[in-house]
Amino acid sequence: MADRVVAVVGSGQAGFQVAASLHQEGFAGRVVLIGDEPVPPYQRPPLSKTYLAGEAGVDELWLRPSEFYAKQHIELVCGDAVTGIDRVERRLSLASGLQMSWDHLVFATGARYRPLRVPGSELDGVLPLRTLADANTLRQRLNEARDVVVVGAGFIGLEFASVAMARGANVHILEITHHPMGRVVSQTVARFFTEAHIRWGAEFSLGTGVARILGEGGRVAAVETTDGRRLSADLVLICIGVIPNTELAGAAGLPVDNGIVVDEHLVTSDPAIFAIGDCANFPTPFAGGRVRLESVQNAVDQGRCVAARLAGRPEPYEKVPWFWSDQGDLKLQIAGITVGHDQSVVRGEPASRSFSVFCYRAGRLIGVESVNRTSDHVAARRMLAGEPRLAPEQAADLDYDLRAHIRGSARH
Numbered sequence: 001m002a003d004r005v006v007a008v009v010g011s012g013q014a015g016f017q018v019a020a021s022l023h024q025e026g027f028a029g030r031v032v033l034i035g036d037e038p039v040p041p042y043q044r045p046p047l048s049k050t051y052l053a054g055e056a057g058v059d060e061l062w063l064r065p066s067e068f069y070a071k072q073h074i075e076l077v078c079g080d081a082v083t084g085i086d087r088v089e090r091r092l093s094l095a096s097g098l099q100m101s102w103d104h105l106v107f108a109t110g111a112r113y114r115p116l117r118v119p120g121s122e123l124d125g126v127l128p129l130r131t132l133a134d135a136n137t138l139r140q141r142l143n144e145a146r147d148v149v150v151v152g153a154g155f156i157g158l159e160f161a162s163v164a165m166a167r168g169a170n171v172h173i174l175e176i177t178h179h180p181m182g183r184v185v186s187q188t189v190a191r192f193f194t195e196a197h198i199r200w201g202a203e204f205s206l207g208t209g210v211a212r213i214l215g216e217g218g219r220v221a222a223v224e225t226t227d228g229r230r231l232s233a234d235l236v237l238i239c240i241g242v243i244p245n246t247e248l249a250g251a252a253g254l255p256v257d258n259g260i261v262v263d264e265h266l267v268t269s270d271p272a273i274f275a276i277g278d279c280a281n282f283p284t285p286f287a288g289g290r291v292r293l294e295s296v297q298n299a300v301d302q303g304r305c306v307a308a309r310l311a312g313r314p315e316p317y318e319k320v321p322w323f324w325s326d327q328g329d330l331k332l333q334i335a336g337i338t339v340g341h342d343q344s345v346v347r348g349e350p351a352s353r354s355f356s357v358f359c360y361r362a363g364r365l366i367g368v369e370s371v372n373r374t375s376d377h378v379a380a381r382r383m384l385a386g387e388p389r390l391a392p393e394q395a396a397d398l399d400y401d402l403r404a405h406i407r408g409s410a411r412h
């Protein structure tokens with residue numbers, strides 16, 4: 001079996017992890033890691049945080065130094081896209097014209113930014129934030145930007161907004177729903193972060209979209225909102241979500257439904273093909289069904305899971321999902337999936353800027369959102385990994401010791 005070939009399509013966080021873990025797991029075959037970006041694997045989270053703020057340099061983004069790949073016998077291909085997959089012949093083709101055979105193939109193709117389809121969205125200064133190249137452009141444009149409009153108040157939009165304000169720009173945030181980050185956090189946390197951004201100087205227009213973008217000499221000059229206002233802008237960030245990169249898998253005849261559909265072992269309908277990270281739609285007990293997650297934890301743990309399986313140690317994927325977001329001096333950490341909760345209790349005081357929201361569904365703890373309270377987050381991850389029987393009254397009681405609860409020695 002020493003000559004088995006694993007081809008990994010996509011060299012982001014998930015693709016990097018499966019390749020790195022294969023060798024740690026003792027896999028003896030060839031590992032080929034193919035990425036269409038012209039750079040080695042890097043971390044995306046700093047692109048909207050320290051890197052954008054100019055507090056981290058590019059050297060701090062690389063997942064490993066360039067020598068790592070040769071040392072680990074990972075054949076890294078940068079700047080070449082996989083353009084076709086032949087499942088019968090077990091071959092793939094690259095944009096450069098090269099072809100290669102594989103025995104196992106891992107889709108780690110991630111997601112791309114979702115464009116805003118309105119008149120004027122092609123103007124210079126209307127920008128996305130997904131890649132290192134995007135972040136380099138934005139970092140430079142923020143040097144001159146005075147009036148910034150952020151379209152979409154998700155995590156990345158709000159992180160960008162906090163950096164833009166810290167760099168002296170006036171920031172106006174447009175959000176089509178009435179709840180920033182509303183897709184994934186409780187109303188308590190959404191409200192808390194909205195108020196924080198307003199204190200830092202942001203203006204919000206909730207329930208408001210973009211009618212068109214106006215330019216002067218090819219450059220963005222203003223955004224016209226769906227309620228007829230005109231907001232001055234010399235930089236517009238479009239942050240309205242992502243589209244999973246599933247076209248290759250779909251063209252190869254694999255089922256796709258908001259991501260490449262996989263089973264609990266992250267295997268597609270073809271037993272030789274896996275999908276992991278942002279491009280994968282998988283079943284998890286934490287969502288009570290199928291989900292596609294966009295997080296570093298998910299990319300890393302799914303990469304490890306597939307590597308272990310290829311090395312002969314198959315286990316179903318059932319890791320507790322967790323996520324973080326840094327905005328200004330606030331760290332939000334989420335354990336579990338809180339969407340769909342029907343009860344929530346707050347531990348600590350939002351006014352003290354250190355609190356957690358414990359979210360329950362049908363009396364069962366399903367997730368915890370913590371603001372500047374890492375100890376609650378760590379405890380929550382451990383509880384969710386086991387039997388999360390924490391009563392709402394215990395969660396809300398600051399004197400109730402969560403660590404002792406996990407050890408089974410808390411006073412009741």
Ligand SMILES: Cc1cc2nc3c(=O)[nH]c(=O)nc-3n(C[C@H](O)[C@H](O)[C@H](O)COP(=O)(O)OP(=O)(O)OC[C@H]3O[C@@H](n4cnc5c(N)ncnc54)[C@H](O)[C@@H]3O)c2cc1C
Binds near residue numbers: 012037248
């Ligand atoms: C600005 C930003 C900030 C973020 N902050 C956080 C955070 O704070 N916390 C957190 O948990 N998560 C965060 N995330 C999300 C996290 O970075 C992603 O969930 C993670 O990168 C997903 O890894 P992935 O490998 O699945 O996808 P990606 O990182 O998107 O990598 C996929 C790679 O595959 C390449 N590719 C696609 N198709 C092909 C092809 N046909 N051939 C070759 N290559 C191909 C893509 O170009 C890309 O390089 C952030 C994301 C962004 C963009």
